[in-house]
Amino acid sequence: MNFCEPGSSGGCKTVKQFVLPFNPELADGKFAPIKLDGKAFHYLIRVRRCKRGNQLSAMAPNGLRFKLIIQSIAADSCVVELSQTGNGVEKHPETMITIIPALIKNNRMDAAVRQAVEAGAAAIWPVQTAHGLIHATGNSNTRTERWKRIAVEALQQCGGTYAAEIEPPAALPEVLKRWNSRGPIFFLHEKPLETGFTLHRLLADETTELALLTGPEGGFSESEVRLMETCGAKGIFLGERILRSETAVLYGIAAVMTIIRERKEWKLK
């Protein structure tokens, strides 16, 4: 039996895990073998060139983790055996970050989604803004499905232990309402605000969830800033340079994640 891990042959050099297309069902305390066809089959057998007996790490959409063994391969499907690894609890980060990026053009939105997942976003809620795209080309469902695929690919590559929930694009008031008051909510602003905060101050207290809004190319409009502030969102200014929208997404998550990850090391002056 080969162990299909990074560095071994089989085209899976940079892939850390396989993400199952659905959650396997538990019967009598164990997972029955499942049949994979379509894209999952194509990816495992054609792209990764897995053989019968190959074993790899897998994760279900609900975050459960498995050892997956290829049991048999047919012309257009394969059967895999799953045994759970870990304690069955989805391994979430200390703080779950929902990124709310302004909707931008397709290829740049794709980059934003990919990098947000790599950086560890727990949810991505694209938002329509005055200076960004409102009526983007293409069907909204099609695009959402596309982002979900990109998110799964990114998760496979980076080996993350939890998937990112992806919502279809929605207007700013709707998104703010959806967030309600699950936790602190911040927005990155390209100008320093009188009401501005630093991330260290905003992140000094532990929180299980937080949301981060990032603007489109032209930034948030004045009325959008007022609306966000009315809904309790705090503005953050991250330096003089005007970041591209997709750059702002990763920059914001990296800044927030690092401050949270190192919380045991620092305190407010």
Add this chain to the structure above:
Amino acid sequence: MNFCEPGSSGGCKTVKQFVLPFNPELADGKFAPIKLDGKAFHYLIRVRRCKRGNQLSAMAPNGLRFKLIIQSIAADSCVVELSQTGNGVEKHPETMITIIPALIKNNRMDAAVRQAVEAGAAAIWPVQTAHGLIHATGNSNTRTERWKRIAVEALQQCGGTYAAEIEPPAALPEVLKRWNSRGPIFFLHEKPLETGFTLHRLLADETTELALLTGPEGGFSESEVRLMETCGAKGIFLGERILRSETAVLYGIAAVMTIIRERKEWKLK
């Protein structure tokens, strides 16, 4: 006279400044009008569609900043008037960050360079590593020239006040020697190291320069880690997910920049 600024007509909506192709010379305490042709002419007149009398912000490669006025336009060149703005001193950040990214494939290296400039890197020194590209396709000079162009474009878009110095790719020992001991030097590692540090601890003391090494897809090799540590570089672990090389570049700069920018807010526990 029109003022060509973001939001005005003329195709310059997302451009914050024009970067001059050379440093204008000072004669008798003032800058004489200069003639622009080739790419600079093409960009200003064809792409941005500037007209005679248009005025825009400009920066020279040495960081000096100007008000630029289009004085006359010929078939394939134009003459511009320059008057200096600011105090003539290049406005650098408190800490200048040199990013030393592992050399990766062309299009992804391009993305890394662009995002590094947006995020505020003061220098970019691509490095050849065991698991990355050593003999990349294409001539090294051609590629370096290409990265310089991308850096200038990014600087024009983000409106930064200092340019990024770009060096041709070099081997790891050479790059470490070039850095010598200009300031602290860190490397991002995909595994936690026994000798690992947190960024807050490493950045607790003010420094005018620092360097950040980021690895290729497969990470740094063990002997590279030993070499870097021997040269005084400190390893940093930024979370469980394996970032793509270009994602690690921006993630690292964002993390470092934010901690430095907010240094007045926090202290070590």
